[in-house]
Structures are given as C-alpha cells and as structure tokens.
Amino acid sequence: MKSTEHIKKLRDMSADELKTQAADLREQTFKLRFQLAMGQTESLKRSRELRKERARVETIMREKAKGQ
Numbered sequence: 001m002k003s004t005e006h007i008k009k010l011r012d013m014s015a016d017e018l019k020t021q022a023a024d025l026r027e028q029t030f031k032l033r034f035q036l037a038m039g040q041t042e043s044l045k046r047s048r049e050l051r052k053e054r055a056r057v058e059t060i061m062r063e064k065a066k067g068q
Helices: 003-012 015-038 044-067
Strands: none
Touching: 003 044, 015 044
C-alpha cells in the first residue's frame, strides 16, 4: 500500500480506532525491542517502520483533537 493511501485511510478512522491502532503499535514495538534484546531477531527495519507508523497515527490524533 502506498504511503499516501495509507495516510488517507488513517485520516478516515475515528478517534477511538486511532487510539486502538496506537496501542497496538506500542505493543508491537515493545515486543520487537524485547526480541532484539534477547537476540532473537536482527530486524531494525521493522523497528523503524513501527516508529514511523506510530508517529503518523499520533500526529493525526493531534490534528483531530486540535480541529475540534
């Protein structure tokens, strides 16, 4: 999925859906960091993707909150 399509999809989500998405991304980030610490994975690319995705979601949440 292209980034612009994905961002549009995020913008169409409700505030509750965005909160759920952010919580899920936080949990995935935690699990991945734990795996990295234990030496079970070496994928830094996924970590970067999760961080960027979480930032996108939180930015859109702030935009929606500010717009209200």
